[in-house]
Amino acid sequence: MTVASERxxxxxxxxxxxxxxxxxxxxxxxxxxxxLIRSWRNAGNQRRYKKDVLRRIAVIKAGQKxxxxxxxxxxxxxxxxxxxxxxxxxxxxxxxxxxxxxxxKIAYMMRVRExxxxxxxxxxxxxxxxxxxxxxxxxxxxxxxxxWLDHPEQAKAAKNCYDSQN
Amino acid sequence: MTVASERxxxxxxxxxxxxxxxxxxxxxxxxxxxxLIRSWRNAGNQRRYKKDVLRRIAVIKAGQKxxxxxxxxxxxxxxxxxxxxxxxxxxxxxxxxxxxxxxxKIAYMMRVRExxxxxxxxxxxxxxxxxxxxxxxxxxxxxxxxxWLDHPEQAKAAKNCYDSQN
DNA sequence: CTAAAACCTCAACCTAGCTTTAGGTAAAGA
DNA sequence: TCTTTACCTAAAGCTAGGTTGAGGTTTTAG
Numbered sequence: 001m002t003v004a005s006e007r008x009x010x011x012x013x014x015x016x017x018x019x020x021x022x023x024x025x026x027x028x029x030x031x032x033x034x035x036l037i038r039s040w041r042n043a044g045n046q047r048r049y050k051k052d053v054l055r056r057i058a059v060i061k062a063g064q065k066x067x068x069x070x071x072x073x074x075x076x077x078x079x080x081x082x083x084x085x086x087x088x089x090x091x092x093x094x095x096x097x098x099x100x101x102x103x104x105k106i107a108y109m110m111r112v113r114e115x116x117x118x119x120x121x122x123x124x125x126x127x128x129x130x131x132x133x134x135x136x137x138x139x140x141x142x143x144x145x146x147x148w149l150d151h152p153e154q155a156k157a158a159k160n161c162y163d164s165q166n
Numbered sequence: 167m168t169v170a171s172e173r174x175x176x177x178x179x180x181x182x183x184x185x186x187x188x189x190x191x192x193x194x195x196x197x198x199x200x201x202l203i204r205s206w207r208n209a210g211n212q213r214r215y216k217k218d219v220l221r222r223i224a225v226i227k228a229g230q231k232x233x234x235x236x237x238x239x240x241x242x243x244x245x246x247x248x249x250x251x252x253x254x255x256x257x258x259x260x261x262x263x264x265x266x267x268x269x270x271k272i273a274y275m276m277r278v279r280e281x282x283x284x285x286x287x288x289x290x291x292x293x294x295x296x297x298x299x300x301x302x303x304x305x306x307x308x309x310x311x312x313x314w315l316d317h318p319e320q321a322k323a324a325k326n327c328y329d330s331q332n
Numbered sequence: 333c334t335a336a337a338a339c340c341t342c343a344a345c346c347t348a349g350c351t352t353t354a355g356g357t358a359a360a361g362a
Numbered sequence: 363t364c365t366t367t368a369c370c371t372a373a374a375g376c377t378a379g380g381t382t383g384a385g386g387t388t389t390t391a392g
Contacts, residue, residue, distance in 0.1 A: 015338060026381055034379090041338085044388045046339055066278060067233075068380070099279060106275045110231060113268050181368060191369080200349090210358045212369055236349070256333055 023056040027127070036060060036074050059094060066102050080127050147161035177206070177214035187223040202226060202240050225260060230288050232268050 018025045028047075031037045037056050039047040056077060063073040076094055080086045184191045197203045203212040203222050206326075222243060229239040242260055246252045 013338080025383075027379090029341090030380060044339080046388070064379095074234065102275060102279050106272060109232075109272045109275065111270060113265060113272065132173075161386095180370095190351075193349090196350060207360095210369085212358070230349095308369080320378090 011042075011050065012053070013040070014047045017049050017053055017057070021054055023057060023061075031057075031060065034070060034074065036070065036077060055086070055091065058101070063098060065104065066098060068101065069100070110125070132134070177208075177216065178219070180205070180213045180215070183215050183219055183223070189222055189223060189227075197223075197226065197236075200236060200240065202236060202243060219260070221252070221257065225257070232264060233271065234264070234267065234310060 039049050203219050205215050
């Protein structure tokens, strides 16, 4: 093996990356301090990036659009191989992972929606019993594997609870 | 009219509200500075609340669970009548309003999901063409009234775009 | 060779949504 | 009455996710 691999992998400057990824240079610095991306330095101490940094940034942006925090995104990115440039299957695996996350979020929103639905009937939002007020119940229920709507007692409590409060 | 209305409407102290609504006293101070709730002062300059502040806080918490910012929540709350204690229909109207917001958010997430779905097929996330990378397209499309999936060209661009990038 | 453009670091600043701290007053109970 | 608990204000601090600015170096274009 010669230096061929270095010749074959052009390095991008921070400005080039910023332009191509449509983010500010300061954002790249910021991501680097947070360990989301990596760079090497040239003789003059300027950052140089491998091309796959573009895909990492794409992943970061996609994750953010799904409401995933940078910390979680970092964890997901850390599952990528260090030893080689991530390939198609590596990225696809991440897509699948996030799709599952997204499914959970959507399901959560749907449950909240059902509750708001139920609350319209009684104009409630009772502090004690209204599930809309206590969405932790949903989460707890989620952990139990049971769905709130399957919980007749709570469901009933949500009906006509308006008068019990101001 | 006598002072009957005052006798009939017990006022709560900040500590009582905090306990019943399960929020910190500092949070109530904070909400007050932001104009989300109101209080009156007793002779000793201590806050006193009308009971319906509990419902307002319930609404604030419910809105936050739906990902609505305090500013938007404030705007929604400002649609409540000033002249009288909000009634059942007032609160129900708010529920309906937020249900619509929630529907939009769910729809947005579903569209993002569709895209991630498409991206799994090619392991892409291309900077140029992948819709997962350019979710603004969704929003823009949303404004146009058209749905991304109805856009065959973009949909096609999402296929096999892996090789065009690192 | 020189000037402009790009880059560097470090620190301060920004919004949102609160919490904590400090120093002081009011109310409640033994 | 005395002491504890609750409350008051104002300002500072915190996390997330960056942006802005100051002061200095490197690279690039003419």
